[in-house]
Amino acid sequence: MTLHIYNSMSRRKEKFEPLAAGKVAMYVCGPTVYGYIHIGNARPVIFFDTVRRYLTVLGYEVRYVMNYTDVDDKLIRKAEEMGKTVPEVAEQFIQAFNEDVRKLGVAPAIHPRVTETIPEIIDFIRRLEEEGYAYENGGDVFYRTSKFDEYGKLSHQKLEELQFGKRIEVDERKEHAQDFVLWKKAKPGEIYWESPWGQGRPGWHIECSAMAHKLLGDTIDIHGGGLDLQFPHHECEIAQSEAYTGKPLARYWMHNGYIQINNEKMSKSLHNGVLVHDILERIKPQAVRMFMLSTHYRSPLSFSDDALKQAEQSLNRIQNAADNLRHRMNAAVALSDEDSAAVLEKLEETLNRFHAKMQDDFNTPDAITAVFDLVSELNVYMERPQTNLAVLQRAEAILSEMDAVLGILREEEQTLLDEQVEALIQERVEARKAKNWARADEIRDELAAQGILLEDTPQGIRWRRK
Template sequence: MSLKVYNTISRTKEVFVPLTPGKVNMYVCGPTVYDYIHIGNARPLIFFDVVRRYLQASGYDVKYVVNFTDVDDKLIRKAEQIGSTVPEVAERFIEAFFDNTHSLGIKDAIHPRVTENIGEIVAFVQSLVDKGVAYESGGDVYFRTSKFPEYGKVSHQNLDELQFGIRVEVGDLKENPQDFVLWKSAKPGEIFWASPWGNGRPGWHIECSAMVHKYLGETIDIHGGGQDLQFPHHECEVAQTESLTGKPMANYWMHNAYLNINNEKMSKSLANGLTVKDILTKTSPQAVRFLMLSTHYRNPLNFSDDSIKQAESGIERLANSIANVKHRLQNAAADSAEVDAELAKAVEAIDAYFRQKMDDDFNTPDAITAMFELAGEANRYLQHPSVTKASLELVLRQFETIDDVIGILPKQEEVLLDEEVERLIAERNEARKQKNWARADEIRNLLTAQGILLEDTPQGLRWRRK
């Protein structure tokens, strides 16, 4: 089965054909770094991390760019509030971004900053002015939306229907209210850069167009982001980029749907925003990834205490299954090279199912289902009185193959028991031999309080950390 991707512009699933065989250029809009990233930011970051991982697992060389908007009205206001500077605010929250994303298992990308690309942005704006699709007015520079007949093709609206968001302000300096700003003149005391139109800074939309052009080229394979970016941000990106190049900006536009908090839209008015930083003090990063990927990316996702608990439970089931396989592997015959034929057939079918679902517009919920199917097959095989080393290793490799893409399994760290815990386990074993069940249970409870869980299995006692 060929990989199919839902393209926002065509509103259909299309067979994925990269511009260059074996290579994929991919850009996803990153955060404005004036605060800690919230759980809504985490959804596209996690999902598109999985897209990148699956493309790589499918043999593609992926060049992946996620930008930082490190100068903006919000950063200026934040700097004023805390008595700092815009660069200092940006640096603080970029560092926090990496702390959060690394915890969530999100691999680093190319991360350009707006302030590192001012020259390219100014040159891009100047080219649009030279073509007559942009104009200067009062020190600001605006894009003439009337010069781009396809304006609205990303959000599937026409100019009469479009609702203008906070970053497409209606102002007296514009020729038309639909026109959007490319360069903003600096107000007194604001951070600025020199330009042909006076001191100022870039508008929001032009930043991504310039960085896509610089780092990936005139046309890229995939441009992604949250559904909230379809308009105005991506709409404006397309207009200004394609007006300059005369070529498609991206062949595939991908957008994840909204994330709700307790069945309500996350908003400042409801004061229900949750930062990743705070969430990770209450639950594991793997549970957050699990929850984010348990709903198809084009469907709305609800974040709640119950949904996180379900995710935690799912992670625990998978982790226990893998721990049981590893425990049994310790006692499997070293020369047992044969793979159980029935198990091999089941694992092959699970792998095929996993790839089929990921090839169908990155169906991560069914990819997770494949992992639970694998856990079920593993648990059934472990009921056999005799198992082979090769069979157990096959199961572990398949877990690894799937998790290399979705990244939801906790890292298995070897933790040594200290002398006191070892003594207690030995004492418990002796108590069981003496049929002193009360003392055995007492020791189990004591170890549990210390974060050590004991499990009696047909192959002997095993333990694990909470």
């Protein structure tokens, strides 16, 4: 099997071949940290974390960068509202972002900040100015889009046909309406840095070009982000970076679809976002991942509480199978029989289907179907009075391999270790035999308070965590 990725640039699936054998350089546009992230912000965070996970499972060494935009018009306004400085606001919401994504099972990344990259940004702009791709007017520096012949190649529009979004300002100081800001002159009272063009701060697009180049070099293997960033942000990144290096900015461009609520795109600017930290107060974080990955990343995703609850129910089915598997392994024995060989063969088939779907442009919904196929096969097998330890061990390894990609099973943050739980259960059994009902009830309540549920099975008492 070979990994294929849908490339937004070519608009077709392409065989994945990184620039350096065995290594992947990956850049994903991160948050502008002026508020708590909503569920729409969480989609690229979770999906591209899954991409990184799968590449790692395939044996690649992944250098994964997701930036923080910690200076911006919105941050300046937020700081004024809160009576704080821009760095104070940025730090507050960076910490909030880190806490939210940690709960969502997102592994740490390299997180550059704009404010820590100012010298590189200034040097980048000076080089573009020297090469004729940038010009200064009134303390602002603009990118000369007419000089970059391939402007529009990602969005597949001709320069004269491009429709400019809300973040592209029409300014009479521009040579052409489509030119965009590289350096913004500071207004009175605003945060600023000294530069060859006076006091100011970077424009939005140049920040990612400079951070990506600083940390990943001239050409990135995978550049990702939400579909809303394809134009103008990524289009402008390409123009800047390729004018600067003379090389392609990225080999593969990936864009996830929107999340919709009430048939409308979810965004902070529309004030219809549902905050992640609010959701995590009532829904398991693994269920949020399950919800996100149950729809193909390039398709729109419709958000609702019912959809989240359905994802949580589906997740519980998988988690219960994993818990039961652990329980049955305690009593399994070594067997050598043809039936076990047939079960093992079916388990391997589900793993192969899982990888086949993941390698087809990260088709996570069909990969999750393969997980359910494994669970169904496993549940039937575990109903037997006697099970083969080799089968259960292989099933556990396969389930672990799948979850290393999806990250949907519970990561234990336990106050009671497994051995302690087993010891308390045994003590409760002995208390019941001795008709010490008070102690038995006390242990039951203690376990329940720790989120431990007890179930009677033909193989004895089974326990699982909520």
